[in-house]
Amino acid sequence: MSSQKEIEMILARQLASYLAMPIFIVDPQGNLIYYNEPAEGVLGRRFEETGEMPVEEWSTLFQPTDETGKPLAPESLPLVVALTQHSPAHRDMWIQGLDGVRRLIEVTAFPINGQAERYLGALAIFWEVKA
Amino acid sequence: MKVTLWGTRGSLASPGPETARYGGNTSCVEVRGDDGTLLVLDAGTGIRRLGLSLPRSLLRVNILLTHLHMDHIQGLGFFGALRNPQAEVHIWGPASTTLNLRSRLTRYLSPPLFPVHLRDLPSALFFHEVPRGEFDIGEFHITTALVCHPDPTVGYRIEAPDATLTYLPDHEPALGAQKFPLSPDWTSGYKLAAGSDLLIHDAQFTDDEYVTRVGWGHSSLAHAFEFAALAGVKSFVPFHHDPSHTDDVLDTLFNNSIDLAQPRFAVTPGMEGATFEPG
Numbered sequence: 554m555s556s557q558k559e560i561e562m563i564l565a566r567q568l569a570s571y572l573a574m575p576i577f578i579v580d581p582q583g584n585l586i587y588y589n590e591p592a593e594g595v596l597g598r599r600f601e602e603t604g605e606m607p608v609e610e611w612s613t614l615f616q617p618t619d620e621t622g623k624p625l626a627p628e629s630l631p632l633v634v635a636l637t638q639h640s641p642a643h644r645d646m647w648i649q650g651l652d653g654v655r656r657l658i659e660v661t662a663f664p665i666n667g668q669a670e671r672y673l674g675a676l677a678i679f680w681e682v683k684a
Numbered sequence: 685m686k687v688t689l690w691g692t693r694g695s696l697a698s699p700g701p702e703t704a705r706y707g708g709n710t711s712c713v714e715v716r717g718d719d720g721t722l723l724v725l726d727a728g729t730g731i732r733r734l735g736l737s738l739p740r741s742l743l744r745v746n747i748l749l750t751h752l753h754m755d756h757i758q759g760l761g762f763f764g765a766l767r768n769p770q771a772e773v774h775i776w777g778p779a780s781t782t783l784n785l786r787s788r789l790t791r792y793l794s795p796p797l798f799p800v801h802l803r804d805l806p807s808a809l810f811f812h813e814v815p816r817g818e819f820d821i822g823e824f825h826i827t828t829a830l831v832c833h834p835d836p837t838v839g840y841r842i843e844a845p846d847a848t849l850t851y852l853p854d855h856e857p858a859l860g861a862q863k864f865p866l867s868p869d870w871t872s873g874y875k876l877a878a879g880s881d882l883l884i885h886d887a888q889f890t891d892d893e894y895v896t897r898v899g900w901g902h903s904s905l906a907h908a909f910e911f912a913a914l915a916g917v918k919s920f921v922p923f924h925h926d927p928s929h930t931d932d933v934l935d936t937l938f939n940n941s942i943d944l945a946q947p948r949f950a951v952t953p954g955m956e957g958a959t960f961e962p963g
Binding site: 556557558559560561563564566567568570571667668669 | 779780781813815816829830831832836859860861862868869870871872874875
């Protein structure tokens, strides 16, 4: 049998695909398994082009930095906090999209816990802060 | 394995001359193993007649509930084995986030909805909560998983030495999908159904009806056929017929759907009393 996502993750993707807010969804290992069309606008690349990405790749691919330009460690990213500490997290950061444009964004992430103590991954909502 | 349909109707029991062929009883399917193991899939009103067919010498019954909507449990209080003090009745079904399976069932099997308390039934009752991954009952290897339907709902994949049956009577895998079917890994129920010899699957609505009933938890005929094709099943039993669909309407709907889909798998619309020996 092929692998199949848990129903909660399928529903999360389907919800995300209808929302106007940029959304990232990762599995329990941190692999980026989906981002929606509004997120494509901020990240500068369509999901169909990038496909799924391991955490080591996506956490550095967008070159997240603080306001001084200092690179952020992966463990300080809200989505990684949600994944590793199973708690919600929020912060702002600068990223460089795959289109080469630097953008200031705010990110809120939370873990996705299913029934029967199943930990399924995490979801992040982010939006660009316009000057 | 031998599979018998005792109730094929969805939502509400719908007896009457206009539903006599497909049947008016709600979901209930008997699965018999070569070793005599008995599984009862859902306890809709069809379970009453199933109970009448069982010998009193049968001392263990396994009831696998997909969820606790009324059309899937209404027959439970009328199932003869529950009144046999010699019998063990094992009930599998989903808990909710706040109530265990027994407490959830007690909401129905107690006054004022039912005159007898669950605790007063003389059989020995055992409750098992699902989903719980994989487990065995007799010769059957069973896999459960949550599927897309309002309130906690599971589907069952039942593997015997000679065949595999998948039971998804209430399932809306197309919910929210902008293009259905999606890839298998993003499709609810796919892993349960993949490569099954026999798939019993929700096909409650016409395509036109589905448009105004998105989110009700059921499939259109077209979606059901597409799901069966995606899963690569050998044979498909459309199930959980809408109460408003008479025998004549169902004949027309299934004939048209088969003509349109041109499926590579066998299609046998679910009729009460029908039996299958998959594999």
